[in-house]
Amino acid sequence: MTKGPVLLVEDDPSDARLIQRAFGKVDTTIAVFRLTNGDDVVAYLSGESPYENRTMYPLPCVVLLDIKLPRRSGFEVLQWLRRQPSAVNRLPVIMLTSSRHSVDINRAYDLGANSYLAKPETGSQLELLAAQFQSYWLALNQSPDLHGNASRLQRG
Amino acid sequence: MSVDLHLTVGTLRSYNKIIYLLAIRLLRVHDALMASPLITPPTPRPADLHSNEAFQSLIENLADYAIFVIDPAGQIASWNRAGEQLTGYTGQEVIGKHFSLFYTPADLAADKPATEMRRAEREGQVESEEWWLRKDGSRFWASVTITRILGEKNLLGFGTIVRDVTDRRLSDLRYRLLVEGVQDYAIFSLDPNGVVTSWNVGAERIKGYKPEEIIGKNFSTFYTPEDRANELPKKVLGTAASEGHFVGEGWRVRKDGTRFWSSVVVTALRDDEGHLYGFSKVTRDMTERKQLLDAIQQHARELELRIQEREESNAELEAFAYSVSHDLRAPIRAISGFAEALREDCAANLDDRGLDYLNEITNAAHRMNTLVQDLLEYGRVSRINMPLQTVSLLDAVQQASQQLGDQRRGSLEIDVAADLYVEGHPPVLTQVVLNLLTNAFKFHSKDTTPEVNVFAEQRNGRIRLNVRDNGIGIAPQHHERIWQVFERLHEREAYPGTGIGLAIVKRAVGRMHGSYGVESDVGKGSTFWIELPEASASKMGESKEAK
Numbered sequence: 001m002t003k004g005p006v007l008l009v010e011d012d013p014s015d016a017r018l019i020q021r022a023f024g025k026v027d028t029t030i031a032v033f034r035l036t037n038g039d040d041v042v043a044y045l046s047g048e049s050p051y052e053n054r055t056m057y058p059l060p061c062v063v064l065l066d067i068k069l070p071r072r073s074g075f076e077v078l079q080w081l082r083r084q085p086s087a088v089n090r091l092p093v094i095m096l097t098s099s100r101h102s103v104d105i106n107r108a109y110d111l112g113a114n115s116y117l118a119k120p121e122t123g124s125q126l127e128l129l130a131a132q133f134q135s136y137w138l139a140l141n142q143s144p145d146l147h148g149n150a151s152r153l154q155r156g
Numbered sequence: 157m158s159v160d161l162h163l164t165v166g167t168l169r170s171y172n173k174i175i176y177l178l179a180i181r182l183l184r185v186h187d188a189l190m191a192s193p194l195i196t197p198p199t200p201r202p203a204d205l206h207s208n209e210a211f212q213s214l215i216e217n218l219a220d221y222a223i224f225v226i227d228p229a230g231q232i233a234s235w236n237r238a239g240e241q242l243t244g245y246t247g248q249e250v251i252g253k254h255f256s257l258f259y260t261p262a263d264l265a266a267d268k269p270a271t272e273m274r275r276a277e278r279e280g281q282v283e284s285e286e287w288w289l290r291k292d293g294s295r296f297w298a299s300v301t302i303t304r305i306l307g308e309k310n311l312l313g314f315g316t317i318v319r320d321v322t323d324r325r326l327s328d329l330r331y332r333l334l335v336e337g338v339q340d341y342a343i344f345s346l347d348p349n350g351v352v353t354s355w356n357v358g359a360e361r362i363k364g365y366k367p368e369e370i371i372g373k374n375f376s377t378f379y380t381p382e383d384r385a386n387e388l389p390k391k392v393l394g395t396a397a398s399e400g401h402f403v404g405e406g407w408r409v410r411k412d413g414t415r416f417w418s419s420v421v422v423t424a425l426r427d428d429e430g431h432l433y434g435f436s437k438v439t440r441d442m443t444e445r446k447q448l449l450d451a452i453q454q455h456a457r458e459l460e461l462r463i464q465e466r467e468e469s470n471a472e473l474e475a476f477a478y479s480v481s482h483d484l485r486a487p488i489r490a491i492s493g494f495a496e497a498l499r500e501d502c503a504a505n506l507d508d509r510g511l512d513y514l515n516e517i518t519n520a521a522h523r524m525n526t527l528v529q530d531l532l533e534y535g536r537v538s539r540i541n542m543p544l545q546t547v548s549l550l551d552a553v554q555q556a557s558q559q560l561g562d563q564r565r566g567s568l569e570i571d572v573a574a575d576l577y578v579e580g581h582p583p584v585l586t587q588v589v590l591n592l593l594t595n596a597f598k599f600h601s602k603d604t605t606p607e608v609n610v611f612a613e614q615r616n617g618r619i620r621l622n623v624r625d626n627g628i629g630i631a632p633q634h635h636e637r638i639w640q641v642f643e644r645l646h647e648r649e650a651y652p653g654t655g656i657g658l659a660i661v662k663r664a665v666g667r668m669h670g671s672y673g674v675e676s677d678v679g680k681g682s683t684f685w686i687e688l689p690e691a692s693a694s695k696m697g698e699s700k701e702a703k
Contacts, residue, residue, distance in 0.1 A: 018497070
């Protein structure tokens, strides 16, 4: 099975554009699908309208999730995802946010985030992040099966 | 027999019936003596008083009670030994005389003997207390009971019993003067039903009623309508009656309708045999104390409220700071990000001037980012919950020096003993040291190599950490203002910075119960110091609360 795209959840268009640019500089083959609010993420991952077509909207291999989002925050999305009865709840989620608050970091991990990254201040730092993200999460990391039912071992 | 009766007379306070019986007996004696039949006794009891001799002997021997008979005109018709002892007159001297000879000139002027006789004739009996004169002209306070003796058709005379109660009168008088004179306490008495029977000056002052306005009225008047509806007056008397006394505080109503906070003691009054004959009530106006207490409580409540508000506003500030960190930094990221993208992607289309402008943009964005970060840090140091614990000073210094990064130039010498511990908040202490180190390396002229020396001293239970540099120094007139937020001594081109670093040091050290300072002059380098309470290593892990 081919790897799904990176699902970038980012409401700030400048940040989104700079992140996408950084990924493009690292590897032009990386597919990035961007959503701008929490509700859309829930609709996308559960295959609801307008994202029913999994050929057009395949399940991602990893989610880059901002915390502060319109409608449904990154935390709410994460909590929703980890409670899904289907195997989609295994989906690796990486927080990418400007908050360096320990409260936010701890909460993200408590809710089942796989990693937590702070948005870099400069373009070169962002490019470094994109390169390391690519080599770790897209090349090294082994992706779980997201289809079928959740394991009975899943967290409550 | 006579002994029994004597006891009865002595113990019974209401001896009206006995007096009546005695009087009747007395008249019989009188009758026997005068040999003229006068009356038929209306009551046959007590049966053991049948013998005239015995009764006469009883009368004779009743110590303390002058018992005699006067005829309807007021003339003394009989006399006993107690009468002689009490007044100094023998029977011979008084029998046949008008009984007014015992009265004082003032009472005579008021026609008191005749008045009392008329009242006794009309009402059956008169009890009074008044001054009586002895034969030698001295006085005694007499308790006098005059009882009407009726024949079948006409008045036969009066039985009179007199007792010297001067001692009681004097102690009563002293007591009354005492009670009546008390200003600060309302002291008054109630009958068993709560009707006011006496009233002192304090009561008048506190409650506003004159004695004649309140005596005879029920004390429930003093209670609020709510308390009356709840039958509090009844409960108060009930408690006093069953437990001996009632103690309480509450709102009471003055004559003019205003309320006062009273502290009350109600005591049940019982006679020798335990019969309840009334209550004494002592009331104190505690309104001022109550108001004071209320004010204190009100202050306490307001203080709590203010603390709560402050906590709430702190939470709001926290949310605001969070918002600033998130929202304000996003456009800065965009500015610097796109400036870099422009430089990389479109460099071919830019001349040197264009590239220079881009540098300005990037630098400004960087400065703004630092500013936001420093402001957030300053706010955080001011507000965060800062539990103090024992911190190794050397650890804090070493961590700070590691965080210096490329700001470190020249030499850094650390001379801090490993066994020095202070009370502080570890991350904040590290931040403070970092700020001092940053300054120590920053403020140098271009041609000197920074030499920074960090050393500690123990001073009277505190530890001073010094950060000494060989930099440009600070003129003494600026030593105060450098600790203020946004205070800068140099233009940004010479020494970059936001002017917040030392303000953070000041605020943070203050919250850790410490002090700070600087010794410096222009061209002589600077020594910045902070002082914190020393902690012993054994207390490691114990925590206190910061300011």
